[in-house]
Amino acid sequence: MTNRLKHYVLLSLFIVFALVPLTGLAQANLEINTPAITSIKQSMQTRHSQLVEFYNSGAVGLTKDGMIAIRDANAVPLAKRQLVNTLVSAENQDRNALYREIARANNHPEWEPKIRSTFGQRWINMARPGWWYQKNGNAWAQK
Amino acid sequence: MGNRLIAVFLLVSMAYLLIISASAAYPRFALVFDDIKGPFFAAKSIQVQFNDSNSGTAQLNIEIAEINVQNYTWKNIRLSCNTFQYDQNEILCKDGSITVPGLFSFPIFLHFLFDSSFLRINLKPSKSESWHFTLKRDRNAWLGALAINNGQLNTIAGWLPNNEQLLKLSSGKINGAVQLVGVDSDLKAVTIDLSIGALAFADQAGLHAGENIALVLKSDFEYSEQHNHWQWQSELYWQAGEVFWQPVYLSGNNHHLSVHGVVDNGVIHLLDSSLMFAGMGTFNFSGILNISGNPLNVFKLEAEDIELSALFDQILKPFLRDTSLAEVGVDGLIDFDLSLKNGVLQSIRLDLEDVNVIDSRDRFAFHRINAHIPWRINNTTVADINMLNGHLLQIPLGTIRAPLEINEFNLFLPQLALPVLDGILKLEDFSATYSKKGWQWEFNGELEPVSMATLTEALQIQQMHGTLSAFIPDVRYDGSNVSVNGVLQLSVFDGSVVIHNLKLIEPMGLAPHLKADIAMRDLDLELLTRTFSFGKVEGRVDIDVRHLELANWEPIHFDARLFSSSGSYSRRISQAAIKNISALGGEGAVMAIQRSFLRFFEEFRYSEIGWRCALRLNICYMGGIESEPRSSYTLVNGGGIPAITVRGYNREVGWQELINRLRRVTRENDPVIQ
Structure with missing residues (x-):
C-alpha cells in the first residue's frame, strides 16, 4: 500500500468514526452527504498526505475545537514554515466549512458548535501514536 | 546588546584605572569597595588584590560580586593578571583572564603606554577568535579601533539573560573593524566595516x-561641526541565508539596503535611501522620524518596475x-509610491502594467490589466483601469475601461459596459465601501442579449438556443453574501424567467x-425539448422552483412544479417524448402506457x-398534475384525438438517479417503441 493510499484510508477512517451519530445530537445525521460536503472531504483528503509529515514531527497538533494548529514551528525547516502555515490555514477553512455544511444540511445551523466539538474529540481519539493534541486547558499532550 | 558592551567596557576600564593606581609602587595591597553607582551602572563589593614580587612582575586580581546595568545583572566577575608588569612608562597585563561564571571565561591581554597614551586590550575567547582594541591619544584627539577576527556571536549571546520574549542567537561569526574618532570626551566619527556569517x-x-x-x-557616521548634526551612511548586504x-x-x-541620513536634535532624517530586493526591484524611501518613539513623522516610499509576482x-x-x-x-509590473505623515497614510499611487490575475481554482482570471490608480486622503481621485479580457466563473469577459472614482475608502463607478460573450453587461451606479467587515459593494444594471448557445458552450453544459437578457435591479455584497433586492428578469425559450x-x-x-x-412563464416546450433532444413536445409550460438551494x-433543496401555461396553443406530444417521460418516471410509469396503442401514432x-x-x-x-398526493399521479393528461394519458407510480427517486435517467433519455435521440 503506498503512503498516499495509507493516508487516504486513514483519513477515511477518521471521517467514518467522526461521523458516528452523536449522543448529544440524536436527531443529527452526521453521515449526510451533499455536493459541498463531498467537495470539502475530497479537499481534506488531498491535503492530508502533506500534513502527515508535520503531525508526525509534532509541528502541527490537533486542537480540542476540531481544528489544527502549529504547535512547534521549530520542528519544521525554515523554508517549509510558510507551507505549514498555508496547509494549516487551508485545513482549518475546510474543517470550518465541513462543520457548517453538516449543520446546514441537517437544517440546524445552530448545531455547528456541538458538531465541531464532537468532531474535535473524534479526531483526537483517532490520532496516531506520537501525534500531539490539545487537552482541556489548552496544554499539549502526545498520544 | 549595547548595555552588555558597555558593561564589558566598564569592567575593563575599571581594571585599567585600578592598574594605574596600582602603579604607585606598593608591593602588596588589597582594596575593597562596597558599592559604586552611576546613572546607568552599579557594582557591589569590588575587591582588588595586588602582589608585587619586586622583580618587575606582579599579580593583579579584581573580583566584583555584582554588576548591574539597567535591568541586567552579572555576578562574581573576576579579572586576573598572572603576569602584571608596570613601570613609569607602561603597564602590561599578560596571561590575564576574565571570567563571568556560567557565561564565559577567556584570556585577556592589556597594555598601556604612558608616553604615547596608548592602550591595547586583546581578548582571546578561543584559539581561532580574537578581539583587539586599541586606544591612542594625541593631545585632545583620540582614536579607538576594534578589530574582530572570527568573533563568535553566540558567546556574546551567552551573556544575555534568558528571556523567552527575545530572539535567541544560536550562532554567528563576525569579522571586521570598528573605528572611533574623538576629541576630548566627544565622539566625532565612527566607521564600521563588518561581515557576519553563519x-x-x-x-x-x-x-x-x-x-x-x-x-x-x-557604515560611516560623522559629526558635522558646521551643521551641528551627525551624518551617516550605511550599506547592508544580505548575501545568503x-x-x-x-x-x-x-x-x-x-x-x-542603503540608508543615508542625518541626526539632528533627536530627529532622524532619512535621505535617498533604498532597498534593492533581488528578483523584485528597488524601493526608494526617505522620511523623518523622532527618536523619542513617535511614529514616522514623514515617510515616502516609491518604486518602479517592481515584479508583481x-x-x-x-x-x-x-x-x-x-x-x-x-x-x-x-504577474506583471507595478510602479507605486505612498506617503505618510504623523503615522497616517496621505497618498498612494499604483500603476499596473500588463498585470495578470489568475485564480488557481479557475474561479476567475483577469488578463493584461493596465491601470493608474491614485488615492489621496480627504480627496476624490479618478482611477483609469483597463483590462483586455478575463473570465468569471467560466463566463468570458471582454475588454473594459473603468474610470473609477475613489474617495477615501469609497469607490464609485457611474457606468461600465462589460462585454460578456456576444452581449454586454451594463453596470450602473457601482459603489463599494471598505469597513471593518471588509469590502461591501452594490450596483444595478442590465444584461443585453447573450446567445444561449455561446453561454452554454462557455459553461460547458447542455447547449441551449435562444437568448438571455436580464434586468438587474439592485445587487449587494455585504462582505460575505451577495443578494439581489428586487427581481432578476431573464428571457429564455421565448418565455420569461423571474x-x-x-x-x-x-x-x-x-x-x-x-x-x-x-x-x-410561457416557456416554449418545442424549443425546450429540441434543445435537450427530449422528443418533440408542442405547447407552453410554466415552471415554479421555490426555496431553491444550491x-x-x-x-x-427545492420545491419544483411544472405545469401547462394557460392560454390557447397547440398541445401535441411525440411518442418519443412520451417514452422519455415514462422512462423518467421509472419502471412503474412505463408499465402504465399502452405500448401497442403507442405504435399507431407519431x-x-x-x-x-x-x-x-x-x-x-x-x-x-415526485408528483404530477394533481396537487393532492395519491398512489399514482398524472404526468400527461390526454385531450383530443388521438389522446394519451401518462401516469407515474414511483413517488420517490434518488436525485442523482433522476439526473442519470435524464441524461440517458436525452442521449437517445431516436428512441425505439416496442
Whole structure:
C-alpha cells in the first residue's frame, strides 16, 4: 500500500468514526452527504498526505475545537514554515466549512458548535501514536 | 546588546584605572569597595588584590560580586593578571583572564603606554577568535579601533539573560573593524566595516527565525561641526541565508539596503535611501522620524518596475491566506509610491502594467490589466483601469475601461459596459465601501442579449438556443453574501424567467450556497425539448422552483412544479417524448402506457402536462398534475384525438438517479417503441 493510499484510508477512517451519530445530537445525521460536503472531504483528503509529515514531527497538533494548529514551528525547516502555515490555514477553512455544511444540511445551523466539538474529540481519539493534541486547558499532550 | 558592551567596557576600564593606581609602587595591597553607582551602572563589593614580587612582575586580581546595568545583572566577575608588569612608562597585563561564571571565561591581554597614551586590550575567547582594541591619544584627539577576527556571536549571546520574549542567537561569526574618532570626551566619527556569517537566531516558538545568514555592513557616521548634526551612511548586504518572520519567508540573495541620513536634535532624517530586493526591484524611501518613539513623522516610499509576482508571492500573499486571494497568482509590473505623515497614510499611487490575475481554482482570471490608480486622503481621485479580457466563473469577459472614482475608502463607478460573450453587461451606479467587515459593494444594471448557445458552450453544459437578457435591479455584497433586492428578469425559450430572493452565500468560499425562488412563464416546450433532444413536445409550460438551494452549484433543496401555461396553443406530444417521460418516471410509469396503442401514432394530443418534485436530502418526492398526493399521479393528461394519458407510480427517486435517467433519455435521440 503506498503512503498516499495509507493516508487516504486513514483519513477515511477518521471521517467514518467522526461521523458516528452523536449522543448529544440524536436527531443529527452526521453521515449526510451533499455536493459541498463531498467537495470539502475530497479537499481534506488531498491535503492530508502533506500534513502527515508535520503531525508526525509534532509541528502541527490537533486542537480540542476540531481544528489544527502549529504547535512547534521549530520542528519544521525554515523554508517549509510558510507551507505549514498555508496547509494549516487551508485545513482549518475546510474543517470550518465541513462543520457548517453538516449543520446546514441537517437544517440546524445552530448545531455547528456541538458538531465541531464532537468532531474535535473524534479526531483526537483517532490520532496516531506520537501525534500531539490539545487537552482541556489548552496544554499539549502526545498520544 | 549595547548595555552588555558597555558593561564589558566598564569592567575593563575599571581594571585599567585600578592598574594605574596600582602603579604607585606598593608591593602588596588589597582594596575593597562596597558599592559604586552611576546613572546607568552599579557594582557591589569590588575587591582588588595586588602582589608585587619586586622583580618587575606582579599579580593583579579584581573580583566584583555584582554588576548591574539597567535591568541586567552579572555576578562574581573576576579579572586576573598572572603576569602584571608596570613601570613609569607602561603597564602590561599578560596571561590575564576574565571570567563571568556560567557565561564565559577567556584570556585577556592589556597594555598601556604612558608616553604615547596608548592602550591595547586583546581578548582571546578561543584559539581561532580574537578581539583587539586599541586606544591612542594625541593631545585632545583620540582614536579607538576594534578589530574582530572570527568573533563568535553566540558567546556574546551567552551573556544575555534568558528571556523567552527575545530572539535567541544560536550562532554567528563576525569579522571586521570598528573605528572611533574623538576629541576630548566627544565622539566625532565612527566607521564600521563588518561581515557576519553563519548567523542563526530563533524565538522559542520558531515563528521568527533565521539560519545561515551572511551579512556585510559598512557604515560611516560623522559629526558635522558646521551643521551641528551627525551624518551617516550605511550599506547592508544580505548575501545568503534564510529568514522566516511569521508569516513571511525570505532568502538572502544579495539584497541591498542603503540608508543615508542625518541626526539632528533627536530627529532622524532619512535621505535617498533604498532597498534593492533581488528578483523584485528597488524601493526608494526617505522620511523623518523622532527618536523619542513617535511614529514616522514623514515617510515616502516609491518604486518602479517592481515584479508583481515576487512582491505578491513573497510579501503580500502570506497575509492573504485566509482570503479568496490565497490561491491567486499575479504577474506583471507595478510602479507605486505612498506617503505618510504623523503615522497616517496621505497618498498612494499604483500603476499596473500588463498585470495578470489568475485564480488557481479557475474561479476567475483577469488578463493584461493596465491601470493608474491614485488615492489621496480627504480627496476624490479618478482611477483609469483597463483590462483586455478575463473570465468569471467560466463566463468570458471582454475588454473594459473603468474610470473609477475613489474617495477615501469609497469607490464609485457611474457606468461600465462589460462585454460578456456576444452581449454586454451594463453596470450602473457601482459603489463599494471598505469597513471593518471588509469590502461591501452594490450596483444595478442590465444584461443585453447573450446567445444561449455561446453561454452554454462557455459553461460547458447542455447547449441551449435562444437568448438571455436580464434586468438587474439592485445587487449587494455585504462582505460575505451577495443578494439581489428586487427581481432578476431573464428571457429564455421565448418565455420569461423571474428570479426572486436571490442570495449567494460565500460565493468565493469553499462551499458557495445559492438560494432563490424562480418563476418561469410561457416557456416554449418545442424549443425546450429540441434543445435537450427530449422528443418533440408542442405547447407552453410554466415552471415554479421555490426555496431553491444550491451547494457548490448543485441542488440540495427545492420545491419544483411544472405545469401547462394557460392560454390557447397547440398541445401535441411525440411518442418519443412520451417514452422519455415514462422512462423518467421509472419502471412503474412505463408499465402504465399502452405500448401497442403507442405504435399507431407519431404524435398525440394532450390537455395538460404536470410534474412536481420536492428535493429533500437527495431524494426527489415526485408528483404530477394533481396537487393532492395519491398512489399514482398524472404526468400527461390526454385531450383530443388521438389522446394519451401518462401516469407515474414511483413517488420517490434518488436525485442523482433522476439526473442519470435524464441524461440517458436525452442521449437517445431516436428512441425505439416496442
